[in-house]
Amino acid sequence: MLKIENIDVYYDKIHAIKNVSFEVRAGEVVSLIGANGAGKTTILKTISKLMEPTHGVILFDDQPLSKLAPHQMVYLGMAHVPEGRRVFAKMTVEENLYMGAYIRKDKTHIEKDLERVFEYFPRLKERTSQPAGTLSGGEQQMLAIGRALMSKPKLLLMDEPSMGLAPLLVQEIFNIIQEIKKSGTTILLVEQNANQALQIADRAYVLETGKITMSGNAKELLNDESIKKAYLGG
Structure with a gap:
């Protein structure tokens, strides 16, 4: 459904996103996890056309997005929860x-x-x-x-839905995300709460200083020792 191919994104002279590629298949929940400042929000803004890559291609249902404006994303079937x-x-x-x-x-x-x-x-x-x-x-x-x-929407982009919420509310929000997936909506989830994100995702990508450093099945990443140490307090 969504393909990101070798995108680079700059804030002025700062190289924020560096040759990033990944995909989101129809019906999945895919999580982008990483520390604050890793570039997760920048990627979502670039997908929804609030920012432009200096290099690379973004395809949504095989359609390149390069010449489209942000409001046109909604007509294509994409919604962004900022x-x-x-x-x-x-x-x-x-x-x-x-x-x-x-x-x-x-x-x-x-x-x-x-x-x-x-x-x-x-x-x-x-x-x-x-x-x-x-x-x-x-x-x-x-x-x-x-x-x-x-x-x-066919694709829902979600940026830090658990930020600033009490633990009980966080669990409630993630339960609803699972219900939304069951209804047939594909979800790309950006989240600092790596534990919760990996528990509900099908696949995940780890972003560090603008680069994807790991990817794979979310449950496998949840049990990966390096992920535990870096993001899960293990």
Whole structure:
């Protein structure tokens, strides 16, 4: 579904992403793990066209993305849940969710998908009329995920969904990610919580200072001694 081939990305003169290649197959959860500053967020921004690679190719369903604008990614079937949630603070929960469906015309199915989001996140249904800026951090994360799902994406890019959340909420968010996968949505997950990410992923890539240093089956990486020492506190 998604192929990244030999991309290089710069911030001014800083070489942030160095000849990175990987793929995400339909139906998978693929995790990108690595320390803070490794380049994980930069890769997601490059995939969703918020940044441009200086070299390399990104293919989505075999279509090169080089000439497309960020808003066109949604039309192709890609949605990005950004780091820091980025909800529309002055709009209500319900308005935020409908904003996620702005490209869609199928009103009946939009309502069904809204109900599905509320099934995933019952707390959002209790707060439909509440301004998003007044929600807790965990509730804003739920809203950001729900808003992305309202575009009915084939591929969901998720950037640090557990950041700043209490342990119980972290587990809840990861349980929902598994439910989203079961519904048929492919997920590329960027996450500092390597333990949780590897537990729910099919495959994973380890990013260090802009380079992929390891890749493989997520369960095998979870039991790898070097991964345990570097990322799992083992």
